[in-house]
Amino acid sequence: MSMRCGQALNAALHEIFERDERVYLLGEDLLDPYGGAFKISQGLSTRWPDRVLATPISEASMFGTSAGFALRGYRPILEIMFGDFIALGLDQVVNGIAKFRAMFDDRVTVPLVVRTPMGGRRGYGPTHSQSLEKLLVGVPGITVVAPSECHDLGGMLADAVADDEPVFFIENKLMYGRPNRRPEGGRVGDLSCLEGEGRYPALTFSGNGFGPADATIVTYGGMLPVALDAATELILEHEVFTEVVALGRLLPLDLEPVLESLGRTGSLVTLEEGTLTGGVGAEIAARVQAEAWGDLDGPVVRVATRDGIVPSARSLEDEALPGVEDVVAAVTALERVGG
Structure with missing residues (x-):
């Protein structure tokens, strides 16, 4: 039986700590028996009590301290309890962490990993349910990674820790x-x-063995199951075949697999849990239209969370967030446009 994603991340953290004594973990409520809000850090403080540092509730100081660790040659991992709280440390990121390497002429690196959960569908309300990756993808000098449940989570986390660039490692709550x-x-x-x-x-x-397909759906992170369920429904109910591209890296944008799929299908739908305006899908659409206009048979259609807050009530939350029916409607609309 497959390991759960949370277990895979926890196991990877234990292996990373075992291999490299330069790795430290900083964040709120990390110490056992709590082990972090989502228990991904359980067991680490028991085995390595000197390398797991429980911090005060101050994200700005957490980012600054972690950057200092990285500049001194350590490989810190900063756990931000909810992704919504990255906004509290954004000045440290935009005006420091992302720029230090270039400002000091490549004489320093900032090998910092920021792990944080994003996303809704748990009824946590407006300030604990957002997907704020789009705030990060416009910041030069950092890497943004957003794996799905089908990615090699442990391997990607280990690679992030080994990366000399600052890496934001986005984990969907579900x-x-x-x-x-x-x-x-x-x-x-x-x-x-x-x-x-x-x-x-x-x-x-x-679902067609990479034979003829009608559209490409590009997504990432927690939206992959929605995309795959939509792809199944499109086959069974509409006889429409799609390819689904689940990106692992959002910044720098990994566009090549999208272009390869688009070359086979001619149509593109973007799917994300962040809000629509200024989203990751907008950047993908702009880049695709600039680099592969001749492959497009129609407009790029974007599916995202409705602009506004994420409601606390579960029924309203489900209405605000994108679902299978939204993806199916977007693909079938493209099919009508393309004839």
Whole structure:
């Protein structure tokens, strides 16, 4: 049976700590038996009490202290309890962490990993349910990674710690309790799956063995199950075949797998849990239209959370966040446009 995603991340942290004594963990409520708000850090403070540092409730100081660790040659991991709280440390990121290497002419590096959960569907309300990746993808000098439940979570986290650039490692909340469904023999369940190369690879899924397909759905993180469920419904109910590209890295944007899929399908839908205006999908759409205009048979359609707050009431939250029906509607609308 597959390890759950939360277990995979916890196991990876233990392996990383075992291998490299330069790795420290900083954040709120990390010490056992609590082990962090989502229990991803459980057991670390018991085994390495001097290297797990519980911090005061001050995200700005947490970012600044972690940057100092990195500048002194350590490899700190900063756990931000909820992704919404990165806004409290954004000045440290935008005006320091992202710039130090360039400002000091490559004489220093900032090998900092910021782990944080994003996303809704748990009824946590407006300030604990947001997906704020779009605030990060416009910041030069950092790397933004957002793996899905089908990615090699442990391997990607280890790669992030080994990276000399500051890495934001975005973890969707719902992913923690789901199986880490890794491709086996080029398949995930009934779907064919191609895994890209490099540190933070994309995954491309097809229900048609990468034969003729009608559209590409590009997504990341916790939206992958929604995209795959939509792809199944499109086949069964509409006889429409799609490819689903699950990005591993959002910044620098890993566009090549999207362009490769688009070359086979001619149509593109972007799917994200962040709000629509100024989202990751907008950047993907702009880049695709600049680099592959000739491959597009119609407009790029974006599916995202409705602009506004994420409601606390679960029924209203479900209405605000993108679902399978929204993706199906977007793809079928493209099919009508394309004829």
